[in-house]
Amino acid sequence: MAVTIKDVAKAAGVSISTVSYALSGKRPIGEKTRRSIEAAIAELGYAPNAGARALAGRRTYILAVTEPLRPDTYEPAHMAFILATARAARQFDYDILLLTQEEAVEGLERVANSRIVDGIIVLDVLNDDERTDLVRKLGVPATLIGMPGETTGLTCVDLDFDAAAGMAVDRFVDGGAKKIGLLGHAEAVYSRGSNFPVRVRDGFIRRAERRGAEVRFATAEPGASGLAAAIDKLLGENRDLDGLAMHCDDQTQARVLELLLARGYEIPRDLAVISVASTFDTSTFSPPLDVIPLIPEESCTRAVELIIEEINGSRQKHLELLAPTYIERGSTRAVGI
Amino acid sequence: MAVTIKDVAKAAGVSISTVSYALSGKRPIGEKTRRSIEAAIAELGYAPNAGARALAGRRTYILAVTEPLRPDTYEPAHMAFILATARAARQFDYDILLLTQEEAVEGLERVANSRIVDGIIVLDVLNDDERTDLVRKLGVPATLIGMPGETTGLTCVDLDFDAAAGMAVDRFVDGGAKKIGLLGHAEAVYSRGSNFPVRVRDGFIRRAERRGAEVRFATAEPGASGLAAAIDKLLGENRDLDGLAMHCDDQTQARVLELLLARGYEIPRDLAVISVASTFDTSTFSPPLDVIPLIPEESCTRAVELIIEEINGSRQKHLELLAPTYIERGSTRAVGI
DNA sequence: CACCCTTGACGAAGCGTTTCGATGATGCCT
């Protein structure tokens, strides 16, 4: 049989409760006692039984994670978000239970009702996501990564896509740009549930108007011709575009760069380019691209912090938008020159 | 507070143990009694407390999954394997706990010692994997997906890569090919820990020798020139290659097809092509490629079946190689014509 | 009719923790 707290207590010559308190630190323990307990634990290789701990302590130290595999999301990003969540959770001694996509609703109910998890992290939230109502009614600590249309009664963490887009505009305009463009995802993406493409687009346009820049927007439709058309539209009849922001998948961005080079453009001499809210590495592009990244680690770490606080009862539901950061790689004109 | 088995028992007017037996089916329950219990459960929305169940029943209904993110593995395949495992596990009412890469060893020890999982699924096993010894000594049910160098005392499931490569050879030779080639991963991959590339290569060469075909092998080194060199080597000085098998990543395979077309090849008229042990979709290539796929669902389903049997005590440790299947898409000459 | 067997249900003993309340020992103050 496995080693139990009883064995540790016996070996250390103390009572069970003393061992428990030494482990949790919830009551002071004498110096010598603690040391002999620690020695016993090390010698016996004791690890608390998770089931018993969950039953008595009302804490399983497990978080559920639901991640739908949306086509709008860059494929490797799915994994990156899940792993970032797992890593962040480990910081607080938590493990994660992965719910499958098809189990989104019943799986959430199941894990919540059976109290197998202390909380739920909901990844890649849609504008109108069936999981939001569920989370509200489940009454289990939860935090969402992404921003649903209605956030009341929910804790949400997300990159401030609006601000990220604005940041790109500022960079262009500060660098002297008069005409700037945004290449977005395919049209279909904007009518589907994910709202971050919309937030980027609208944020870009709004900031451009405020800064007095002429703004052009095009969607990258699938296929070579669709992309070529988008580029033509963005560059304009006079090929007078000063700055181009891209918010679309990595392959498309790479192809755009190829096409621009093929047309004789030199970046940033003829055109400044910024990659917006990308989860992939833009430093391997040629040329490497300035980027305002969407960093899975950042969102996930914050989400886990918030849910732990909620589990501990020290946190209200609220919305938290993460400030974007700008990473220079030389694809824009240095500001002020 | 949450509803417990006690509440159900009271509502149904029976004892706690009767409810438990009705739920587990381990003892016969009268028809009327069962119905009133079911009604009570439905009405109250009862779900057994996972912690209590684990403590009393010595079963947590959780499996741990460890998946290292090797660069040799096609990126989306990581996720595919994990999800396939999760789905298979759900068939048996199991959930999965995802261990992070950096926790490979201590995480395994932790979950095993704390009895938070009933078993461990080890994904993407290396030839010489630190996790194999650990699994052996942990004494927890486990099954590995992949084949380590030393399999004694372990349950392993993997595609029979050797047979898969042989199947490609057979297809070529049966179609009349005399000279066949294999394009493998980059050289570096063969000296690293994953052994399936080696198994494919050796299986291919061995079968080709047995079937009396001339065999050529080349590795796809990174970069355009590396690939071009590999193709030149494979096609031979007289451009007399009859069949080409590819066992490398999706992008490389797509580029090879482009290059072949550029050189005026028509597939399968001038050259038969087969994709071997691929996890990606080869039907979207132009032309679509015959493939002997590596199917995550298959390996993972079998692995979960085996571990469940081991948990239930009805299965010995053993090695199980999955027979490959051939999928035609018209990139080889039809056999016998 | 007495007997035994089967069926269906019950009670209680764990499972290994956490945590509350209590207790003894120690030291400080008056």
Place this chain on the structure above:
DNA sequence: AGGCATCATCGAAACGCTTCGTCAAGGGTG
């Protein structure tokens, strides 16, 4: 010296379930 905190430790009661042993009721048998 007596009284009183303070500190360290202990004992026991949960936590919610599974499972073993038991028993009452009903039905078949000799």
